[in-house]
Amino acid sequence: MVDRVSLAPTLRHSKHPEALRVATVNVNGIRAAYRRGMQEWLADRNVDILCLQEVRAPDSVVRELLGDSWHILHSEAAAKGRAGVAVASRLAPSETREHIGDEYFASAGRWVEADFDLGGSTLSVVSAYVHSGEAGSPQQDDKYRFLDLMKARLTELRSTRDHALVVGDLNVGHTTRDIRNWKGNLKKAGFLPEERAYFDSFLGDAVGWVDVHRDLAGDVDGPYTWWSWRGKAFDNDAGWRIDYHLATPELAAAATSAVVDRAHSWEARFSDHAPLVVDYQLLQPQD
Amino acid sequence: MVDRVSLAPTLRHSKHPEALRVATVNVNGIRAAYRRGMQEWLADRNVDILCLQEVRAPDSVVRELLGDSWHILHSEAAAKGRAGVAVASRLAPSETREHIGDEYFASAGRWVEADFDLGGSTLSVVSAYVHSGEAGSPQQDDKYRFLDLMKARLTELRSTRDHALVVGDLNVGHTTRDIRNWKGNLKKAGFLPEERAYFDSFLGDAVGWVDVHRDLAGDVDGPYTWWSWRGKAFDNDAGWRIDYHLATPELAAAATSAVVDRAHSWEARFSDHAPLVVDYQLLQPQD
DNA sequence: CATAAAATG
DNA sequence: CATTGTATG
Numbered sequence: 001m002v003d004r005v006s007l008a009p010t011l012r013h014s015k016h017p018e019a020l021r022v023a024t025v026n027v028n029g030i031r032a033a034y035r036r037g038m039q040e041w042l043a044d045r046n047v048d049i050l051c052l053q054e055v056r057a058p059d060s061v062v063r064e065l066l067g068d069s070w071h072i073l074h075s076e077a078a079a080k081g082r083a084g085v086a087v088a089s090r091l092a093p094s095e096t097r098e099h100i101g102d103e104y105f106a107s108a109g110r111w112v113e114a115d116f117d118l119g120g121s122t123l124s125v126v127s128a129y130v131h132s133g134e135a136g137s138p139q140q141d142d143k144y145r146f147l148d149l150m151k152a153r154l155t156e157l158r159s160t161r162d163h164a165l166v167v168g169d170l171n172v173g174h175t176t177r178d179i180r181n182w183k184g185n186l187k188k189a190g191f192l193p194e195e196r197a198y199f200d201s202f203l204g205d206a207v208g209w210v211d212v213h214r215d216l217a218g219d220v221d222g223p224y225t226w227w228s229w230r231g232k233a234f235d236n237d238a239g240w241r242i243d244y245h246l247a248t249p250e251l252a253a254a255a256t257s258a259v260v261d262r263a264h265s266w267e268a269r270f271s272d273h274a275p276l277v278v279d280y281q282l283l284q285p286q287d
Numbered sequence: 288m289v290d291r292v293s294l295a296p297t298l299r300h301s302k303h304p305e306a307l308r309v310a311t312v313n314v315n316g317i318r319a320a321y322r323r324g325m326q327e328w329l330a331d332r333n334v335d336i337l338c339l340q341e342v343r344a345p346d347s348v349v350r351e352l353l354g355d356s357w358h359i360l361h362s363e364a365a366a367k368g369r370a371g372v373a374v375a376s377r378l379a380p381s382e383t384r385e386h387i388g389d390e391y392f393a394s395a396g397r398w399v400e401a402d403f404d405l406g407g408s409t410l411s412v413v414s415a416y417v418h419s420g421e422a423g424s425p426q427q428d429d430k431y432r433f434l435d436l437m438k439a440r441l442t443e444l445r446s447t448r449d450h451a452l453v454v455g456d457l458n459v460g461h462t463t464r465d466i467r468n469w470k471g472n473l474k475k476a477g478f479l480p481e482e483r484a485y486f487d488s489f490l491g492d493a494v495g496w497v498d499v500h501r502d503l504a505g506d507v508d509g510p511y512t513w514w515s516w517r518g519k520a521f522d523n524d525a526g527w528r529i530d531y532h533l534a535t536p537e538l539a540a541a542a543t544s545a546v547v548d549r550a551h552s553w554e555a556r557f558s559d560h561a562p563l564v565v566d567y568q569l570l571q572p573q574d
Numbered sequence: 575c576a577t578a579a580a581a582t583g
Numbered sequence: 584c585a586t587t588g589t590a591t592g
Contacts, residue, residue: 028592029577054592056578081578082591132592139591171592229575272576272592315583316586341583343587368587369582419583426582458583516584559583559585 019256019279021046024127024167024243026053026226026273034065036270041261045277048090049116051127053169053273055084055109062086075099077109084109085127085168091116101149110146118282121162123251128168135189143171143189147198154246155207163251166209169226169243169273174199174211177221178241190242202246210252212245212278213260223260226273234269245278256281306543306566308333311414311454311530313340313513313560321352323557328548332564335377336403338414340456342371342396349373362386364396371396372414372455378403388436397433398440405569408449410538415455422476430458430476434485441533442494450538453496456513456530456560461486461498464508465528477529489533497539499532499565500547510547513560521556532565543568 023045027033030052042050050070055062059074066072070088075098077083087093093114100111110129115122128150133143150166157164172195173179185191202209217223224239233239245258261275310332314320317339329337337357342349346361353359357375362385364370374380380401387398397416402409415437420430437453444451459482460466472478489496504510511526520526532545548562 032577054577079579134592231575233575319586341586366588421583516586518584 019281020048021277021279022049022051022125022165022167022245023047023275023277024051024053024169024245025275026129026169026243026271027056028054028271028273029056030062030065031057033270036268038270039065041270041275045261045275047277049125050086050088051125051167052086052088053084053127053129055086056081057084073098073112073114075109075112076107078107082109083129085112085129087112087114087125087127089114089116089125094122100153101146105146105149108146111150118162124157124161124164126157126164126166126168128166128170130169130171132171133189135187135192140189144194147172147195151198151201151207154202154209158208158248161248164248165251166246167244167276170199171242172196172199173240173242174203174214177214177219178224180221180224180238180240190240208249209246210249212247212252212255213241213258213276215252216255216258216278223262224274225260225276229272243273243276245276247280251280254280254282305568307335307569308564308566309336309338309412309452309454309532310334310548310562310564311338311340311456311532312562313416313456313530313558314343315341315558315560316343317349317352318344320557323555325557326352328557328562332548332562334564336412337373337375338412338454339373339375340371340414340416342373343368344371360385360399360401362396362399363394365394369396370416372399372416374399374401374412374414376401376403376412381409387440388433392433392436395433398437405449411444411448411451413444413451413453413455415453415457417456417458419458420476422474422479427476431481434459434482438485438488438494441489441496445495445535448535451535452538453533454531454563457486458529459483459486460527460529461490461501464501464506465511467508467511467525467527477527495536496533497536499534499539499542500528500545500563502539503542503545503565510549511561512547512563516559530560530563532563534567538567541567541569 059076062074063072066088071092072086072088073093073096074086094117095115097113099106113124113126115124131139131143131146133140171190173191174196176182179185179191182191201207203211222241224241225243227234227239256279258278261277346363349361350359353375358379359373359375360380360383361373381404382402384400386393400411400413402411418426418430418433420427458477460478461483463469466472466478469478488494490498509528511528512530514521514526543566545565548564
């Protein structure tokens with residue numbers, strides 16, 4: 001279990017010292033997100049570890065926007081303005097890894113790992129951005145190759161880490177609960193049987209990860225995390241649940257709440273994805 | 288001279304029946320211009336013949352935006368979203384020509400001619416968009432080739448037409464009066480000695496055209512017709528006079544006013560160029 | 575329907 | 584510093 005003393009002054013945020021708050025959000029361009037009010041959201045939410053996908057900006061811009069209060073691990077894509085993932089944290093990571101697989105995905109900007117030293121135990125946090133992979137396109141093959149690598153890495157993390165958390169835009173809805181119009185999307189990228197099968201395996205006994213948001217939300221439709229910009233998809237909540245917190249079982253059991261920040265006091269949404277914010281109750285009540 | 292009877296009900300606008308009002312404006316994308324209020328300007332100004340440059344939109348879009356009250360002659364560039372010139376008029380032209388020179392400039396979207404039948408005499412109106420032609424770039428050669436063709440066509444029009452008017456963004460300032468910071472631009476495209484020499488020749492006795500705006504404004508700085516979007520160029524009136532009405536002498540003598548619509552009741556400018564609006568007093572007072 | 579970069583001005 | 588089409592999502 002996570003040690004109480006080492007966490008207290010550093011990794012956790014002072015406003016909610018009893019829990020570790022981890023948020024994931026595909027910002028669809030961090031510059032656009034800031035123009036649309038992301039900073040106000042961030043100021044409201046007291047996040048300890050912020051995982052970003054589709055940063056779509058150079059490292060210098062990311063550091064300027066987020067400011068000095070974060071340690072920032074950022075993996076850019078070779079293609080400017082594409083992809084890009086980051087883990088921003090109050091505590092400096094003890095180790096970091098910037099990609100997954102071989103050369104082919106080395107500069108994809110789709111996977112970063114940050115290890116946090118919790119005094120005796122280690123928490124690995126991954127920010128992942130799986131390909132959209134339109135069916136029939138060349139990117140569909142990349143998506144399957146990436147999901148293969150992801151499965152291998154999930155297995156590895158599960159067996160070598162004390163606690164691990166893989167969050168991000170995984171670009172697949174797992175079950176019919178996860179897409180509003182699932183019947184109309186059975187042949188669309190993001191809800192293909194082959195893609196959904198990966199999630200069966202991630203969450204199956206052999207690999208052993210937990211879909212934290214689904215566990216806490218229960219057997220309900222959604223809650224969705226992405227809505228197309230087009231038409232009234234957002235207003236009608238015609239969305240997809242494709243952003244996840246996948247956690248190792250012990251960590252998953254410590255999750256006390258999972259909230260989709262669909263809209264709050266801050267005005268409109270700042271991305272086509274909403275943040276998924278989860279609190280992990282890492283401390284044992286001691287008295 | 289232009290015949291009074293044939294003009295009255297058709298070519299001229301009912302609001303100022305004694306004059307023919309011709310406006311030229313580089314709209315820098317007619318879609319953006321309409322977003323920024325071009326329609327309000329147009330509604331205020333009672334223009335008879337509207338010459339546009341840098342239309343940068345497909346023909347269907349131009350017709351939709353301008354509406355049914357215009358006859359529209361529009362020459363698109365082969366490259367989508369680039370250049371494009373048009374003559375919009377209340378009266379249908381009797382003849383039109385869509386380019387200048389040979390194949391090389393056939394689909395440049397930089398030159399259109401519309402002839403208006405004035406009952407016995409003819410008025411040719413040209414909307415022209417000369418290359419910007421950054422010094423040292425390949426486009427600089429195109430600019431000189433285009434100016435050569437333009438000179439030849441000016442000579443031809445002068446000798447074969449009753450009245451002719453060549454308006455548009457000619458992308459050259461003629462004299463030191465025509466550019467606010469002329470000293471700093473002696474080596475910049477738009478104020479190179481070679482470019483300015485073309486204008487000496489256009490306006491010289493051999494070719495014989497008149498710079499209507501300069502003639503009416505007198506020997507003053509400006510009035511400028513273009514200001515960079517950058518910095519405070521517009522607020523400081525740090526502009527260039529690169530949009531012209533060039534007219535055959537008899538027509539030029541009939542010009543009663545030349546106004547740069549730098550800003551009016553309509554709010555901000557709708558392009559980096561301002562419209563240049565000239566009234567031609569085509570009717571002889573008969574009584 | 576939105577993002578970012580590229581080319582052009 | 585603004586416009587456009589393009590690729591990508």
